[in-house]
Amino acid sequence: MFDLDLWREIFQSINKNRVRSLLSGFTVSFAILLFVILFGIANGLKNTFKEAFGNDALNRVFVNSGRTVSASEGLQAGRRIQFKNEDYNFIKDEFQDKVEFITGQINKNVNASFRNEKNNYNVRAIHPDHQFIENTEIKEGRFINQNDLNNTTKVVVIGRLVEEDLFLQTKALGKYINLSGIPYKIVGVFADDGGDSEERLIYMPITTAQRVYGNNDDIDQITLTYNPELNYDQALAFSNLLTSKLKDRFSVSATDQRAIRVHNLATEAKRVNIFNLALTSIILIIGLGTLIAGVVGISNIMIFIVKERTKEIGIRKALGASPRSIVSIILIECIIVTTIAGYVGLLIGFGVLKLSGPGLAAYMIKDPYVSTSLVISATITLILAGAIAGYFPAKRASNIKPIVAIRNE
Amino acid sequence: MIVKPISYNDINVNKMLEIRNLHKSYPIGDSSLHVLKGINLTVEDGEMVAIMGSSGSGKSTLLNIIGMLDEADSGEYILDGLPIKNLTEKKAALYRNKFLGFIFQSFNLINYKTALENVALPLYYQGMSRKERQELAMFHLGKVGLTEWSHHLPKELSGGQKQRVAIARALAANPKLLLADEPTGALDSGTSYEIMKFIQDLNDEGKTILMVTHEEDIANMCKRIVRLRDGVIMEDTKITQVRAQQYV
């Protein structure tokens, strides 16, 4: 039921007792403000951390080769290990059920030009799976596909910044780019949130690079992701097995750390998860802490308000106010003040985060934000706490004898 | 003293209130202070009674019990035919609102409300519409001569003006019984007589009035004087009323 008179009474009381309203509102605003800012900072830390790892898959394994350190099986030390297509196929076949995506990689530095624009770029010759391992985002066209590999076509996919550098304001897609004297057709443009250097790359089918740069089937590096269903221990076991099989294959001593190097990100992934868990716990503790402080604050204020209003309650009762009307007038006033104050705290908090966000980037805090629904839940919690905290003293005050209340100073 | 219990057949419609063997004590630490030790009092409709007695004799205590602001420990109290005993707070609120008007020595106005809003408050609790409330409150303020002051806060009013606002508020709900605890106690004699004039006018219009006072001249402006001592009524006499008009 909407009782206009009741609301008038309440708004008058809020308005005429401004100091009281402001004080109680301030506590709530402050609690919500703190909540928003602390939460925002914690989230910003989390973002920084996330960004450090980009959006690259965390279940990656890098396989590199080098020179042998020790002699083994009659072979001399210092022998150079070179991966070939057959090694790529070997891993793919041998670990079918463990490998999710796999790509070989050859890196070359090229002079690229389009019309009068020239620049130096890294070319990465890869298999199609590379797209999923790096989480490359195709802006236009497509990525390298199996067809390109089968036909060793002269096509490339260029980074967003390559397009910007060489093609200026025009579209690169479908045009031919000259790489160290050979024209390649641009079939795609990609973006990558791994930073500028990632967006100055040029992707090429690995078979094309093999033919153009040496007419061989060498592979510099193999990168793969393991089946995400493997747990930490299984993932480590997998990469250990991969290492020993490759060492066997190349007749490398089991103790040689240089010739075959398998780096599994699972170790880092585990650390990331632990850090994330710690950060999440800190965020939760911060949230709960601020809320509890706010609840205690609003409870004290309600007790204080009821005490302060005892005489008024007595007068109202002497004039015929029912206990119910007394309780509702106090509670609704409390709820209104808390709601408005909570909203103000929320606005200020968001404002502070927005204004200080760019400046905080220097302190490892990126995009500090808090979800609105979270803050609203926090405010509602405070409102409920205030209402409950106010209810009992209000109820008690509404039931004391009027004369006792009136004498209260 | 043997006190005959009230039987409902005895209740005279003209009796505003009837009190039998009323006791009240206040706990003080471990012991208790016996303030009212068996009060017997009957007040008829339309009477104007002064309650006198030395300080601490229990005058306010008695008046508060009559006004349902406090409760007796034992004894009977019948207000306009209704036994006041173990009433729910809700019912008590209704009676305070419809039956009783209270005037306090310290005015007890709500400080953040204007004179008009203070007078309108009991009407709000009667559930009257805002417009009606304001009109009626204005009418009563006019009766105590404060039309011009209706939008002032209590702190902007003199003591006499505040008490007049309190009278207007007590009257607004049109109570049958008006209770005043030293209504002139905080006022100079000139202002006191002015207030007494209002109260006498009300009594002339038929309202029953009970007032506590220390001052003989104020008591003499009533029609009956009840004197308390040691928790009982020591003397109860009808007097010839002195009109306040002549002093104003």
Ligand SMILES: Nc1ncnc2c1ncn2[C@@H]1O[C@H](COP(=O)(O)OP(=O)(O)OP(=O)(O)O)[C@@H](O)[C@H]1O
């Ligand atoms: N709430 C209370 N708790 C304890 N004692 C009380 C309380 N109220 C009143 N008394 C005591 O009861 C006695 C009667 O008080 P009461 O206020 O009724 O006196 P009174 O006749 O109105 O006096 P006065 O003329 O000074 O107003 C006094 O001794 C007072 O101290």
Ligand SMILES: [Mg+2]
């Ligand atoms: Mg007194």
